[in-house]
Amino acid sequence: MNLFNTIKKDQEYWLVDQVKDESVLDQEYIEAFSSLLEEWREKQIGYLSLLMDARYEEWLLNQGFRKVSTIVEYTRELNGDFTAESGISVEALADGGMADSDFAELYEQCRSGSANKNNLFTIEQVMESLENELGAEWRESCFVFRKSGVPIGLSIPIIEQGTVDEGRLFYFGVMPEWRGKGYGAALHRISLHLLKGIGATTYVGSTDEANHHMIGIFKRNGCVLRDRKGIYRIDR
Structure with missing residues (x-):
């Protein structure tokens, strides 16, 4: 299962959106995103913008992210x-x-x-x-x-x-x-x-x-x- 949707624009940016699934453990998300983040760093892309559940916020801030805002989804x-x-x-x-x-x-x-x-x-x-x-x-x-x-x-x-x-x-x-x-x-x-x-x-x-x-x-x-x-x- 793909846990993150990613849009990539050359060396300029990556836009990443967490695909939420209640059957997936938090550690699985962290491991999958850690791999993606390592690739982003290795390729020296300009910036990465991420949409992810706020329960990972402390971990993300420790990785060097800053919080921009919060979005709500309606369906x-x-x-x-x-x-x-x-x-x-x-x-x-x-x-x-x-x-x-x-x-x-x-x-x-x-x-x-x-x-x-x-x-x-x-x-x-x-x-x-x-x-x-x-x-x-x-x-x-x-x-x-x-x-x-x-x-x-x-x-x-x-x-x-x-x-x-x-x-x-x-x-x-x-x-x-x-x-x-x-x-x-x-x-x-x-x-x-x-x-x-x-x-x-x-x-x-x-x-x-x-x-x-x-x-x-x-x-x-x-x-x-x-x-x-x-x-x-x-x-x-």
Whole structure:
């Protein structure tokens, strides 16, 4: 069993996420991650960002990690009817209605003012990671939401790496001037519909524990708390 999912970017970074399984002993996780950490050090990668259960925190701090924040994960089955909000249109970036540069600007505005503390990348790195992680057809996974023709948010629904039907949102965001008006929950429901359309049967969403607005969206759309993980980072 793979105990950690890892995304590697050349010599720049590793992003590591613990795959939690109650049947796996703590010592097994420590041994598996120790091996991974040793490899990271040997290859002299820029930094390693880790999502892992907080019960390993003291051990991780002793290994040289610093704690960034804590994320919460919410989940729900995608067995409902996610009716689209009236007056909101949805278009894929692949449809050609928006240039990549304009999409990057929309992405940057949507993430401005976020309560999430683990903002690792510049927008240039984000755009590069879309193709690296989603493949050459990445534009087909990027959706823009419009109200009266004006972009108000975006969503990037994907199937989680290593699964066949676990839906995730690579990114979800609402333009600052459209927040606090109920559109966040509406766009999130549309995103769940998009996930269902690509074959997802369950949804897992995560956000910083301080992002009360996003947590409220999860709850309004029927999601329940599944897990809590610490975010830790170590630099070369």
